[in-house]
Amino acid sequence: MSVNWIVLILGGLFETGFAISLGKAQQTSGKEMWGWLVAFIICVSISMYLLFKAMGGEKAIPVGTAYAVWGAIGAVGTVIAGILMFKEPVTFWRLFFLSTLIISVIGLQVFGSNA
Template sequence: MNWILLIIGGLFETGFAISLGKAQQSTGKELWLWLISFTICVSLSMYLLYKAMGGENAIPVGTAYAVWGAIGAVGTVIAGILLFKEPVSFWRLFFLMTLIISIVGLQVVSSK
């Protein structure tokens, strides 16, 4: 269950990064809606990270933070490509894949 909480928390991390990106492109009421979205996403993300590191099947702090951050980073890069028209290159995708492989590796070696 803790791994599920951590994955969802990482997805909310992507949400708060996207919200910040959209807020920078917005003004007026739309800006405030993106900032509210940021606040909600960052709060949920941190709470889920906190919950994943506690309880009966706690994920070690170092592993939890690394996986949480990597999920957010991968999601943000993909969102940047799709939503913000950021560049796509072989090396960018190559290193994104190495990050994903590292996330899976951390999960495997952290299992009890």
């Protein structure tokens, strides 16, 4: 696994972080809300920067693949965090479509370009 893939995975995790921060900001008020909004700004900045870095350099990941993987990591992480932290429902269809997202991103990598 190249450094760019590690950078991309970290960027996707920070994407999850910015989504969680927004959810927490909506549940709070005052100084706590502002703390979560600052966390959002930090996470979104780091996430975008890491996505940018993963698409450059010697072993650059193509933009389409990078964005799909980054988005999928963020989506999967956010759904899992929503279930664990926000008590969102766990339904068959929710898990089914989350699984198809993961399978689709893997398919892009396996059958796409040699990134």
